[in-house]
Amino acid sequence: MSNGFLQRGGLWVLGQGALLCVVMAGGPIWRGEWRSPTLTLLGVGLLLMSAGCGFAGTVSLGRSLTPFPKPAVGVSLVCTGVYGLMRHPLYTAVFCAAAGWALVWRSWTALLAALALGPFFDAKARREERWLKQRFPEYSDYERRVRRFIPWLY
DSSP, X not given: OOHHHHHTTHHHHHHHHHHHHHHHHHHHHTOOOOOOHHHHHHHHHHHHHHHHHHHHHHHHHGGGOOSSSSOOTTOOOOOSGGGGTBSOHHHHHHHHXXXXXXXXXXXXXXXXXXXXXXXXXXXXXXXXXXXXXXXXXXXXXXXXXXXXXXXXXX
């Protein structure tokens, strides 16, 4: 692995990818037998919400989009669009998609991996925010105004 990969937070990207592989493969491979139309509908709802949140986050970031937690050189801090409601909408989108996928497949394995993404993304976001504060002095004010993952809550 190149030093640049590690310096930009590449291990976070690998960890995220590993958890997502378990979620994606775990659904169809370890499909459950539990029957709950309510949970299936919740899963579909999470997938739809994820698509909207992910699309909004991707559009708002534009050229600043990167899988790495360390911001790329030459980008601006984005605080508008969905980023005016939450600081990490893409992490929220991926978490909701993973949970929704697990529920649709009724897979305990996928659901456990999806739930592990919660504390993982919280830790990744905290690391990313330290880098953002170093790069953008205005980030501290933004952090006080806007919640991390769930608008007005967390």
